[in-house]
Amino acid sequence: MPGESAYTRANYGFEDIALKGTPVAACASCHGKDGGGGGVFPNLTLQDETYLRDTLYAFAAGTRRSAYMQIMASQLSPQQINALAKYYASQPRRRADANPPAPTALGEAVALRGESAKGIGACASCHGATARTGKAYPRLEGQSAWYIANQMRLFAGDGRGSTARGDNPMTAIARGLTPAQIDAVAAWYAAQPPVPVQARPAVQVRQAAR
The missing domain is CATH 1.10.760.10 (Cytochrome c-like domain)
Incomplete structure (x- = not known):
């Protein structure tokens, strides 16, 4: 019909x-x-x-x-x-945005050190810029800044859902970050050069205080 x-x-x-x-x-x-x-x-x-x-x-x-x-x-x-x-x-990796926003110290801090006052760990411990990133988590280096920030806001509003099985920690993480922190970490990741999965650079990531 x-x-x-x-x-x-x-x-x-x-x-x-x-x-x-x-x-x-x-x-x-x-x-x-x-x-x-x-x-x-x-x-x-x-x-x-x-x-x-x-x-x-x-x-x-x-x-x-x-x-x-x-x-x-x-x-x-x-x-x-x-x-x-x-x-x-199998496609060549490249940045989504030809001219991404300029990265800031705030974005780098959230990405590589997290927000210790709120018990939020480094984004990089799951999402790239570290060899420990697993297949359950998306890579963010070179992703669109707008897209990353929008996904974070969807998580905060419990409107995104999840690909991974089990509980998704991103809802609590997104709600724990300020709008300025979300925008800053999105811009920082958008500015990073994508790297092949087989050649992820190891960087020092300081975990949030417990």
Whole structure:
């Protein structure tokens, strides 16, 4: 029935593209052909294959919340999801923003040392700039500043959902940071050069006091 199409088909004919096996063409309308994104759209080239795959499955299941992405991801087959994750993880890494905001001392402090007064650890202990970053967490070096800050605000408002299994600590972390700290750490990460997953530089990260 015509009235049902709004609930089963995404805008721009994505369903047809997905069924034909070429969903990259639809993804490119927001993320760019190479997945570099920018502005409101995340840079997909920064993440490894596992994270990208798990994120698409989370969108499809609704545990990672986005009305648009849920429609998109839920129309993909497991084979298409796996192929997309492999494709974007294989693309050359670059900054999402050609001219990112200038990094500040405040942003560096939050990223590398956290907020000890509130028991918040260094962002880098999970999200890059350290060899300890795991596949469960997204890499942030070179991501769009606007995108990072917006995701933090979604976490603070409990409106983002999660890709990882189990409890997500980001809600409490985002609520513990001031708007100025969120903007500063987003700008700091946006200005960092992306590095290959296999060559993450080790930096000294001071954990927050307990």
